[in-house]
Amino acid sequence: MGTAAGSAFDTETLRRGIEGDTAATLLSLYADDAQLRIVDHQTQPSRPKVLRGRDEIAEMLDDVYSRDMTHRLEDCVVQGDRAAYSESCRYSDGVRVLAESMVSLRDGKIVEQTMIQAWDE
Template sequence: MLTTSTPVTGDAIKQAIENRDGRTLASFYADHAVTRIIDRNNPPSRPKEIRGRGAIASFWDDICSRMMTHHVDITLADGDRMAFSQACTYPDGAKVFCIALLRLEDGMIAEQTVVQAWDE
């Protein structure tokens, strides 16, 4: 079980994503956090939901274990809201792009919505 928590900043999330550091990414989430993913397979009416910091840590471990590059283009923060865009490339050249919207509680991610698209 994760016990370390780290308040999230734009610079910190950029560094963790670009370095494929799943443990640090997981440390940004509140224990009760929810991540919702909207994409071709998970439409807005039925987004994929990942509940709890442990499950979100597993999600990030999977993403960070993939042989791909990650680049965070933009991070914006306003009070208890944050957003960032992320471009990823697999070794074969296939690309993924996502935008994430975050709601923070006490500096920790409480809710995240990810909208993503990928090459097919």
């Protein structure tokens, strides 16, 4: 992968962040004023979960990375100040999660993200 031309957003850092053991590297990609909107079975499009700022995003990521699961960056495309990526996760009991994200970038940092996720039930 690598850095997109004209952008400081580094997809290798994204890969290391997603596939790492802690949330620290992934959190470093978010701007202080970032907003993350999550849509899934529990937080449907008309009432998505919205996290505002790095502190709220950090709390969610710390929870996710405290679980017994693996994460993998499947694909990532960066074009100008936008990026999209696919992530697959697997809990130790075999339950799978798939997430698709679209992000807006400012100075190489994520400022807005919409994540749509689904998991085995």
